[in-house]
Amino acid sequence: xxxxxxxxxxxxxxxxxxxxxxxxxxxxxxxxxxxxxxxxxxxxxxxxxxxxxxxxxxxxxxxxxxxxxxxxxxxxxxxxxxxxxxxxxxxxxxxxxxxxxxxxxxxxxxxxxxxxxxxxxxxxxxxxxxxxxxxxxxxxxxxxxxxxxxxxxxxxxxxxxxxxxxxxxxxxxxxxxxxxxxxxxxxxxxxxxxxxxxxxxxxxxxxxxxxxxxxxxxxxxxxx
Numbered sequence: 255x256x257x258x259x260x261x262x263x264x265x266x267x268x269x270x271x272x273x274x275x276x277x278x279x280x281x282x283x284x285x286x287x288x289x290x291x292x293x294x295x296x297x298x299x300x301x302x303x304x305x306x307x308x309x310x311x312x313x314x315x316x317x318x319x320x321x322x323x324x325x326x327x328x329x330x331x332x333x334x335x336x337x338x339x340x341x342x343x344x345x346x347x348x349x350x351x352x353x354x355x356x357x358x359x360x361x362x363x364x365x366x367x368x369x370x371x372x373x374x375x376x377x378x379x380x381x382x383x384x385x386x387x388x389x390x391x392x393x394x395x396x397x398x399x400x401x402x403x404x405x406x407x408x409x410x411x412x413x414x415x416x417x418x419x420x421x422x423x424x425x426x427x428x429x430x431x432x433x434x435x436x437x438x439x440x441x442x443x444x445x446x447x448x449x450x451x452x453x454x455x456x457x458x459x460x461x462x463x464x465x466x467x468x469x470x471x472x473x474x475x476x477x478x
Contacts (some may be wrong), residue, residue: 257375258389294323298330357474367424367469370395370462381458382450391459398463402470422472429465433458 256275260268268360297306308324310319336342343352370377374392405446406418436458440450 255393258386258393261386261389294326295330299328299333303327354428362473365428365469365473367466367473370466374462377462378459380457382452383455394459395463397467399466399470401466408473419472423469426465428473429461429468433465434460436461 257269257272260271262268263271291309291391292305294306294310297303297309306326307319307323310323311317314322342348374395375388378388397409409416436454440454
């Protein structure tokens with residue numbers, strides 16, 4: 255949104271505001287860290303039992319957290335009994351979980367999502383949109399990403415991560431197929447499509463939005 259409005263500043267220096275504006279959320283994160291408290295698990299690991307219980311009560315919003323607190327304390331004690339946890343995670347019985355934990359973020363990058371995140375304005379400009387329209391289209395995809403994440407958070411406990419993962423993966427696959435065939439039919443091997451019709455540009459934009467919604471509701475959720 256900031257890029258969209260600063261692009262209209264005469265003289266072409268608006269990009270400096272967009273780039274400099276990134277310091278604002280950075281400062282919010284930095285100073286916000288001073289107000290963050292340790293998690294109950296972290297406090298238990300350092301034998302701060304009373305503080306951990308108080309923090310758990312704040313998180314749950316109730317005073318009766320004995321059962322959950324005892325479970326956390328037992329898990330913490332069991333974890334301390336492992337002599338070499340970093341070596342233990344490399345053993346055969348934990349190998350499937352380790353491989354899965356590595357492959358999820360790997361394939362998250364290989365889906366091509368970063369292309370839409372970082373190069374959305376360039377992609378939309380290639381589809382025939384002007385500079386400002388390209389920035390607005392990128393804003394639209396970001397909004398889709400945001401709301402699709404909210405929907406997945408609200409439904410993940412009902413349907414399960416596996417169901418969302420499979421549905422989102424199929425959704426992304428179909429949208430990638432549509433975008434690939436559409437762009438290939440117009441750009442060919444020369445990379446010069448000429449003037450693109452509006453319906454074609456809108457088709458690609460819709461496919462991108464559906465693709466991003468599928469990512470936010472599946473891989474983005476599972477990897478988090």
